[in-house]
Amino acid sequence: VFTLIAFSGLISGSLKALGSALLISIGISVPMLILGKLGVFADFNNEQVVFSLLFFFGSSLVLPILTRKRGGLKTLIATLLGSVLVLLPLLTYSLISLPTSFSQTSDLPILAFLSGHNTYLNEIGLLSSFGVLLGATLVSLRPGFRTGRPEMDVALPSVAVSLAGIVSFVEFWGEPSALVYLLPVIGFLSFVSVVKRELGLVPASLALVISLYMAYQTLNSINIHNLTLTSPSPSPLPLAYLYLVGVNSPIFFDPYALERKALKNLNQGNYSVARNYLNILKSYGISETEVFLDVLSTKNCNAILWMQDNFRIDYSKCGKLLRYSVDCMISKNVLPASADKILEVLASTDQEYAEKLAGFILSKGTRDIRAQKAKQIMAKLYGNHQPQQTFQQLQQPQQLKAPPLDQWKPELWLGREIYGYRVTRVLGSGGTSYVLEGVRGNERYAIKVPKLSGAQKEATRASFTTFVDLSNESSKLQELSENNDAIVRIFGTFIDVNTIKSIERGETSYYLTSPPAIVMEIMEGGTLNDLIKKTEVIMSKYWPEAVKLIFLRMAYALDFIHNPKLQGTTGYVHLDVKPQNVFFKTPPGNLGEEILENLKYGRTVVKLGDLGSAKRIGERFFEYTPDYCPIDQVEAAITRKGAQPSMDVYAFGATLYKALTGVTYNPPEVIKLMDEAVNKMLSGSIGYQDAINRAKNIYTSYYGKNLGDVPEKFRPIILATTHPNPFQRPKMSEVIEMLKRV
Structure with a gap:
């Protein structure tokens, strides 16, 4: 009777499996007793053999099979009724002949063995009856019940x-x-x-x-x-x-132990071992989706993407955790086959991330059902009722005419839709990128597109590299911008290396329809650099107080970037602090007094922008702006050392100096030597270290001697932040306290 119960512990430790083992073992045992062992004690007729076989069929086959994937109150009621009205009478008539059971009025189906002269039959009957009822109850539990x-x-x-x-x-x-x-x-x-x-x-x-x-x-x-x-x-x-x-x-x-081991191996990247554990867990009724929810909670991108590629996940059960899946796709620049299913779920539960994923899918330049779904979701979210491309149309190459890259003009994007944003005007064109205005719904955004060329000049390559690096960090940098109102918001990045390569090979229609892009908060008030160019502003007696308010906001932004204190987020270094990256939400004014009043009363807001150059603390980089960066930043870029917050602290001080005086802080000789060192490194020359050393010597002799035009109260801040030794520079939290005392 109980041998199969012992084996059930080996196969599955769940209560539902134990119930099935009870029913199967008792169903097998009764015919064996009828045909074998009980023949010693009583004579059995063919009727009883038939009833015992029917009991075996109902107990060992029907109930376990019917309840295998079912469970709950309705199942419990049905199985108990079936046991009481069918199985227990069959059990009674198997052990006691039908005429005998009818002649003994006290022998009801369940109570048939409470009286009678055959004690051994009573024991077998009672034990089997209890086992059937207990087994019927346990198999009625929901699959995976714990x-x-x-x-x-x-x-x-x-x-x-x-x-x-x-x-x-x-x-x-x-x-x-x-x-x-x-x-x-x-x-x-x-x-x-x-x-x-x-x-x-x-x-x-x-x-x-x-x-x-x-x-x-x-x-x-x-x-x-x-x-x-x-x-x-x-x-x-x-x-x-x-x-x-x-x-x-x-x-x-033990399912608990198995699940822990599966998660441990997933986090360690032992996917073949993890797959074995996941297959065993299915026998306990624990689906891959349940494990996937735990993996999402760990934010382990490699494990998340592996499970999405290897198992059928019910994404509708993931709730807000599904955001981590989207963040992982973007940060790893990977588009799983199930992206369209994830997008469909997000469209009904999380519009913000549905938009984010749809844009990422479109940026990959795919020609399959995922791109079709992304276009449909975009249209649904933003009311764009233009006819959608069919799956077959998406697979056909685009037949758009576009000029070569060396003849490119940003006005070509005007009136077009890029990733769901309608381009309405060109905001600017710098050395490495274009900035467009995009409209979605009733909101306006800034869209930054890198300049590309087939020749791959150094400036173009730097722009390309920066954008690719940003795509790898986009989810974290976007989180930074969302959690500090002194930083220009990043709403999305749309970058696909394969598309960029196609563009550089001459397929410029992709540049027209799917350019690499960063969508940011639009800042219409210009930059700090625009104000510095106005003599009437920097000569105003109100300007130093306005500068204090502007740089307090910058200091708070940099302090947050260096030490964000967000779960799962490490510190970053901006690496490009300069007046051109200090933005105003609305025009701040044309005179010092007007600017100060607008800042004081919140009529304009200052924000630090262009996180495109940001790198994790300690990560290698190649970004520098010689007018504002320290020599140690250029040296670290050349020697492939990691980014450090002290580099931003120096650039902060150099920018503060420029805002107060209108003059570039770094001496021309130092700027020239930094560029010379970089050029020597790029050309393969070994003489770059000599240029770095000469720049250091010149700057050390220059340090502290050019502060005559700086208001007295700001001098200690500039001296501290621009110290030649990076280890002597204060943290941004200390700079904030220094500014408060001005």
């Missing part, structure tokens, strides 16, 4: 397996003396196995107490009834071994 309590989910099934061994041993082999050795061992192993599963001493002690108590009661029962052997006694050791396996198997097949 109470969340270790003593119920693991300890109880483990003890049940060991007790099953005890009962069957006593019932069929009747070897009381062997139990003296067997029962304590089973109890102790129950205790040890639960402890090893990290379930704590309470359920472990519970397992031990129950086992020992049942052992004590069983031994008492044996003594009372003076049970003796009625058949030859085989050795109990093989049977004991089987039951001990049943007890200890949950050590290896």
Whole structure:
């Protein structure tokens, strides 16, 4: 009867599996008893054989199969009714002939064995009836059901397996003396196995107490009834071994432990091992989706993307955690095959991230169902009811005419839609990028597009590299901009290296329709550099106070970038602090007094922009602006050392000097030597270190001697922030306190 129960502990430790094992083992046992062992005690007719086979069919096949993927209250009611009205009567008529059962009015289907002269049949009937009802209850649990309590989910099934061994041993082999050795061992192993599963001493002690108590009661029962052997006694050791396996198997097949091991291997990148654990977990009713939710919580991008590529995930159950999946796709620049399914779920639950993912899909230049879905979602989100391209149309190459890159004009984008943004005007054109105005809904945005050329000049290559690097960090930098109102917001990055390569090969239609781009908050008030150019502004007596307010905002922004204090986010270095990257939300005014008033009363807002150059602290970089950066920044870029916050601190001081005086802080000789060092490095010359050393010597002799035009109260700040030794420069939090005292 109980051999299969012991094996159920080996196959699956769930309560539902234990119920199936009960039904199957009892269903098999009754016909065996009818045809074999019980023939010693009674005569059985063909009717009883038929009923026992029907009982086997219902108990061992019908109930376990019908309830395998079902569960809940309705299933419980149905299985119990089926057991009471069908299985238990069949069991009764299997053990007692039909005429006999009708003649004994007290023998109802469930109570058939509470009276009667055959004690052995009573024991078999009662035990089997209880097993059927218990099994029917357990198989009615929902697939994957777990109470969340270790003593119920693991300890109880483990003890049940060991007790099953005890009962069957006593019932069929009747070897009381062997139990003296067997029962304590089973109890102790129950205790040890639960402890090893990290379930704590309470359920472990519970397992031990129950086992020992049942052992004590069983031994008492044996003594009372003076049970003796009625058949030859085989050795109990093989049977004991089987039951001990049943007890200890949950050590290896505890679903909680398996899930922990699966997550551990996923986080370590051991995907083949993790796949094995995930396959085993399915036998417990724990789906890949449940594990995927835990993986999303860890924010491990490699594991998230691997699961998306290798399993069917029900993304509708992921809720807000699905955002981490989108962030991982963008940061790793990977587009999984299931992106369209994720996009479909996000479209109904999270419009912001649906837009973000749709834009990323379109930026990849794919020609499949994912791109079609992205276009449909974009149209749905923003009311663009233009006819959508069919899947077949998306696969056809675009037949747009576009000029070569060396003849490119940003006005070509006017009136076109880029990633759901309609381009309305050209805001500017710098050395490495174009800035366009894009409209979506009723909002306006700035779209920054890098300048590309087939010749791949150094400036173009630097712009290209910066954009690719930004695409890898876009989700983190976007999070930074969202959590500090002194930083220009980044709304999305749309960059695909393969598309850029196609553009550089001459397929410029891609540059027209899918250029690499960064969508940012639009700042219409100009830059600090625009104000510095106005003599009437920097000569105003109100200007120093306005400068203090402007640079306090910059200091707060840089302090946050260096130490964001956001979960899962490390510090960054801006690497391009300069007046051109200090923006005003609205025009600040034309006179010093007007600018000060607008700043004081919030009629204009200052923000630090262009996070495109930002790098993680300690990460290699190649960004520098010689007018404002320290010599150690150029040296680190050349020697491939990591970015440090002290570089931003220096640039902050140099920018402050320029704002107060209108003059560039770094001496012309130093600027020339920094550029010379970079050019020598690019040309493969080994003389760059000499240029760096000469620049350091010149700057050291120059340091502190050019502050005559700086207001007295600002001089300590400039001296501290532009110190030749980067380790002597203050942190931005200290600079904030210095500015407050001005």
